[in-house]
Amino acid sequence: MLTQKKETHTLFLKLYSKYEPLVRAYVRNGLQNHDEILEVMQETSIIAWEKFGKLEDPEENFGKWMCVIARYEILKSRRNKARSRVILDNDLVETILDEGIEEFPKNTSKLDHLQECLRTFSDFNRKLVYLPYQKNNSFVDLAKQINKTPEALYKRASRLRLALADCIQKKLLFTE
Amino acid sequence: MKKHQKQLIADYFSNQLKRKHETELNQLLRNDPAARSYFRTYATMHEQLVDGEENIGDLLDFCSTKNEQTEPKYSLCKNPCLLIGAAAILMLCTYLVLHIDSSTNEATSFSTTNNKPLAVIIDQSEDMIELKREVWKQETFEFQTGGIHLRFNEAVDFIFEGPGSFEILGPKSVKVHQGKTRTIVFNESGHEFSIITPEAKYVDLGTEFCLNISNNAKDKLDVQVGEIEIFDLQTNQSLAKIQQSNNLTNASSSNWEESYFNSDSLISQPGDMGFLRWKKRMSHYAAQDDVLACFDFTVRQPESLSRETRQHVPNEWKSATGDMKSNRFLISNPARQEFTHGVLHHCAWSVGRWPNKQSLLFHHPESHVSLKLKQNQKEFSLNSWIKTNRMVNSLNAFLSTKHWNKSGLFRIEFERFGKLQTYFWGEPYRSTFYNSFNSEWQMLSLVIQLDENGYHANTFINAVSCISRKLNHLPFVGKTGLYLGNGYSIKKNRFHQNFGGLIDELVLWNRALSGTEITQLYEQGIPQNQRKLFSQTSP
Numbered sequence: 001m002l003t004q005k006k007e008t009h010t011l012f013l014k015l016y017s018k019y020e021p022l023v024r025a026y027v028r029n030g031l032q033n034h035d036e037i038l039e040v041m042q043e044t045s046i047i048a049w050e051k052f053g054k055l056e057d058p059e060e061n062f063g064k065w066m067c068v069i070a071r072y073e074i075l076k077s078r079r080n081k082a083r084s085r086v087i088l089d090n091d092l093v094e095t096i097l098d099e100g101i102e103e104f105p106k107n108t109s110k111l112d113h114l115q116e117c118l119r120t121f122s123d124f125n126r127k128l129v130y131l132p133y134q135k136n137n138s139f140v141d142l143a144k145q146i147n148k149t150p151e152a153l154y155k156r157a158s159r160l161r162l163a164l165a166d167c168i169q170k171k172l173l174f175t176e
Numbered sequence: 177m178k179k180h181q182k183q184l185i186a187d188y189f190s191n192q193l194k195r196k197h198e199t200e201l202n203q204l205l206r207n208d209p210a211a212r213s214y215f216r217t218y219a220t221m222h223e224q225l226v227d228g229e230e231n232i233g234d235l236l237d238f239c240s241t242k243n244e245q246t247e248p249k250y251s252l253c254k255n256p257c258l259l260i261g262a263a264a265i266l267m268l269c270t271y272l273v274l275h276i277d278s279s280t281n282e283a284t285s286f287s288t289t290n291n292k293p294l295a296v297i298i299d300q301s302e303d304m305i306e307l308k309r310e311v312w313k314q315e316t317f318e319f320q321t322g323g324i325h326l327r328f329n330e331a332v333d334f335i336f337e338g339p340g341s342f343e344i345l346g347p348k349s350v351k352v353h354q355g356k357t358r359t360i361v362f363n364e365s366g367h368e369f370s371i372i373t374p375e376a377k378y379v380d381l382g383t384e385f386c387l388n389i390s391n392n393a394k395d396k397l398d399v400q401v402g403e404i405e406i407f408d409l410q411t412n413q414s415l416a417k418i419q420q421s422n423n424l425t426n427a428s429s430s431n432w433e434e435s436y437f438n439s440d441s442l443i444s445q446p447g448d449m450g451f452l453r454w455k456k457r458m459s460h461y462a463a464q465d466d467v468l469a470c471f472d473f474t475v476r477q478p479e480s481l482s483r484e485t486r487q488h489v490p491n492e493w494k495s496a497t498g499d500m501k502s503n504r505f506l507i508s509n510p511a512r513q514e515f516t517h518g519v520l521h522h523c524a525w526s527v528g529r530w531p532n533k534q535s536l537l538f539h540h541p542e543s544h545v546s547l548k549l550k551q552n553q554k555e556f557s558l559n560s561w562i563k564t565n566r567m568v569n570s571l572n573a574f575l576s577t578k579h580w581n582k583s584g585l586f587r588i589e590f591e592r593f594g595k596l597q598t599y600f601w602g603e604p605y606r607s608t609f610y611n612s613f614n615s616e617w618q619m620l621s622l623v624i625q626l627d628e629n630g631y632h633a634n635t636f637i638n639a640v641s642c643i644s645r646k647l648n649h650l651p652f653v654g655k656t657g658l659y660l661g662n663g664y665s666i667k668k669n670r671f672h673q674n675f676g677g678l679i680d681e682l683v684l685w686n687r688a689l690s691g692t693e694i695t696q697l698y699e700q701g702i703p704q705n706q707r708k709l710f711s712q713t714s715p
Binding site for chain 1: 179182183186188189190191193198201202205206209212213214215216217218219220221222223224225226227303309310311312313315692693695696
């Protein structure tokens, strides 16, 4: 009995590690705030663990199943934060999330495409793409060092991120 | 999707979206499935980048190296330790310059101090991910097939074709391990551009030359213009000077033989990379179920028609196919055969978007290609490349239906000075002010889309929407005869609207292409010589 429980635990951890980045990306579709995303991920993982025993064919269905749980948690989180400013309408977010569950199998290839596309960038541009996401003051430091305004550098990084998203979309289009 | 629509999504994820744009973003995502798909892709990308572990410290170091001259505030004189360190580095560098052979000192001395990239990628045979990417550091490129076109220092074009690999060592130096290269020095500042192979070093003295470098054979050289000098890798002694047409002068060694020359090597020309990319894309279309027709505008040798070709010509031409050769046909090559092949009338083959690509010139008053749609389509998209600077009629038809007597028939025409017009039978006249008169290749796209509000026709020039209108009737009703490059007047009993310009490529889909797809078609299809280079400034 104990061995079986341990095996279940190991399998859950294995699948959770594999799918966590994809589920987090899915949650990002419905929430903007980083802390809210973490909260939803935490709730989702607890529920997933509680109900893991009932999941059929976990190797095949785990990722999509996690997204279904996350969808409920996202909408709950949005309802709880109803008084704060939300940009996207709730019914629209529901549509985006529903379509996201349908296309979930494609998400693994999205991550592969992201890496492939990043490899086509020069070293400088690749690092610049990450820069706006750094919490320290590196953006301002870099702008000073290369004698540019932070705004100009930010615009360049923004253009690169759009190019990166275009690249991923294009690869998805050609591999469908 | 339009660029500003993508920007709305990017702004949303970076919390930069302005309040006045929130409604627009909601409407966009609500109405456009392609926008929602892009939104989800952006979400995935964003979350991965947030979680990324790229070492930004490297970037700061890298930038400070590139900007030592422009950033004097990091003066070494302020810190004695740094001064001593710098002196040691200077001594080490002096030692390296004096003692390391010329093939390797290029690699250590390339660090740019003039805020210019070492090279810029002009074109490549794979789909361009990042147009005109700048190369700032030593970098190795490897190709199993296809190749790349680079520009060094706005003075040297270097075209490489695989299989093989090469390494950029500096703004004037490339090391080629294997492959075919063409080097074109078009500006004095590119003189002494060098190619280092496992066998020798080839130094430009103002020229265009080709090299074929393979693992198991001697380098094959072809000097087409000007002069080059060859150096021994070990001794750095001059081996020979070769002038154009491979005239050998100043040969210091009998080892340098005529067998080194290879005047018949077919090495890629500027523009060929785009052509290779286009061929790959055409093969892709040919296998797609949603492609109704894919006319590649490639001239065929005049041979008897195959049985397969005969089956797909318009009915009225089937009886004549016994006498017609394959060069009279514009062949469509998709997985499905909803369109017939086209039959050429009074057209002339001309130069297309790339040096090895053909296009059709509709110069004669009766020039046209006749083709036929075999069945109705609910949605469709059309994409073509055209040149519009030779038009002589008041109206010049790019595409017209054979008849003009019922709803669903349509024409795409240009006015004399390039103003684009689309006419749909029974629909109100709608003018456009978009002027496409231009001596460059332009991309023309038409998308017919069906949604809950009915049919919409959207016409694009160079991926920019220029006519958008609602339709009451579905175009392409029934089996429709079509004329490419002319319009026929039953009243006058003659063709009267020959296009006049050039047409290169025509692809039709049985669905509505998204804005994103049209933008990609444009970016991947525009010829290299029409791409405007980014200014080569520091990042």
